[in-house]
Amino acid sequence: MIRLRTAVRVMPVFWFAIPAFLFVGWYASIEPRFPADGYPVGATAAGTATLAFVGSFCAACAAWEGSRLRRARLWDAPSVRSQATIALNALLPVVLVALVAVLVAIAVELVRAGIGLPDLRLIAMTTLDLVAFSVAGFAAGLLLPFAVAGPLAIVASFIWLAFVPAIQPVWLRHLTGMFRDCCGLAQDLAPRALIASSIVDLGIIGAAALLVAGPALVARRVGGAFATLAGAGVAGVLLVGGMTYAPTIPRDTALLECRTDGGVTICTWPEHRARAAQLARIVATVRAGWQNANIDAPSLFTEADPTVAPAGALAVGFIGVSYTEDDIIGALATGMLPADPNCPTGATGGIAVMDLAAWYAAAGGMTPDGLREQHGGAGLGGYPEPLTVVDQLRAATPETRRAWMSRAEQVSQACTDWPLDLITVHP
């Protein structure tokens, strides 16, 4: 538009800006989130989850701007300004308002996490996402009547941003630029997920540009756009195919801050620096409890991702800022558990894992209330309650405990039927 005042008066993106800001701010404030725990990457990623709404809003507003030029027959007019400049003039306010909306959500998440600055890679990614959606919506508005282009822009972008991340295969979500499953404190954003979604975004932009400014022959335009989009999609799939649901890699362990006290080493992330002493005290207490209960306790406790933790170390996760001492003991107990054998549904030694978790937590000094809250409840498949098993283990001899723990760990790795007899505590 020629003036800001004109733009504010005639562009829908400005009409709906304040409601959009309020909505995403509210949404970010209520969204149950992965504990960002003072970690900018996690908090920023949680804020970008609002892209599912903002992306649709952005695409629809861009479609309106495209339809404005379409109705006025200005797109193919012999202008001195290039079509790219004309599009930029129409879309810049749309992208900026949409970006501010996402930034509002990110700001709310940062406040909730008690952090100052967001992760700039995710903001850059979000900006590229918004540019892609605005260009695609703009192209739809130029090519189709708004009655078609508007709903199409809203529905297509919402499906892409909200539905695709929910379907199999799980790595498809990494093509969308939505990184809400990133990142725990021990993880960092996977570069290949970033690159893949950037390529797809560029593919969307290129395809849309070809559709509205490509060769005169319609078939060539459509063919070129399809080829561009397909090429970007294939490149993206090659990059993220086989990844898990999380677009993450282990965080650089060089950032860990380690302290050794009484033969026990604890390595924590910088975000936990203020609580390092408290963590050290709790770990020392838990370790002593485990030793008293005849549990082989490690001497190295690290917050590194388990996949990169040193052999013999206990990788501890999810020690959040708001966590209680019982939460931390529970996290340490969880860290002691054997790896998930990834059994087919219905055939698992998982019952043994539940009992082991309860036992490690109890031995580590978790309060009775904490035990009831985290491990209370009926046992599965006719098994005794985990806390009943815990009581039996407390009363058992060291040899019986060791024998039970050994059997339970073995059973936990077996994909067989419920191994009732194998994990029963025999006093």
Add this chain to the structure above:
Amino acid sequence: MKSRNLTSFVASGSSPLGDPVAIDAGGTYECRSHQTESSAYVSSSSTAGDDLTRLSFTDVRFSYPRTSLFGGAPSPVLAGFSWQAPDGCTVILGPNGAGKTTLLSLGATALRPTQGSVSLGDLDSSRRRDLRAFRRSVGWMPQQVRAIPGLTSREQVAYAGWLKGMSRSAAWTEAVTALERVDLTDEADRLTAQLSGGQQRRVGLAQLLVYRADLLLLDEPTAGLDPGQRARFRDLLRQVAQDVPVVVSTHQVDDLTDLFDTVIVMDHGRIPFQGSTEAFMALAPDQSTHQAEAAYAALISDER
């Protein structure tokens, strides 16, 4: 009368009737020179040595592009077409489908020739480096002036100026002057879409005046207007033509007025007549009451 090859016609320097034709390079702008002294309008983009009012077509071929993969090649609207717009103000007469709109669209670079070149002075529209200057110099008003949804007249005129390369502030300021020239000052803050058809045409004209084009190409500017609006638009055109040469296409012979220095008749992508208004009128049979219609009818029926 037999149709004539345009190239030989231009080369011969004479009209089909043997009258002198206003194609001399050093000719004066009849319509613009009428009141040169009163004109405060100076082209912003002309440069010394360039005559950015001199629009010429050289061996131009144009077909509308196929829109389907399996469609046959469409027949060309123009083929081997060479023509140089005469000095002054020109009216292009011709029936529907004669190629008038195509000619003006090519002249405005809204369309690109399949072959040949369209130039303005030294600027060749097919040269990338010339295109911006070419487009800045030519003002084109298509048959239908479209309101930009949501914009007032002033905003629409200013936006048109911006599209033609003006800065935002200059376009915003000049839009007032342009609307004043088309007598729409009172409507400047009304939505263009709410204006009458005649007022919208005037907005369309203001869109050309705002950036001070060197040459105006108006395609059927009075089509669809009621008689009162047409008369008003012609008066307006007369004022505008004092400052800038105008080429107007029309299929309505009563648009022909003494404003125009040259009359061109176009039919089937060719120009069977180019000459002065007097020469055109002379084509009519002696007893004709409506001389212009009679001249036109004589020419077109002879062509067909």
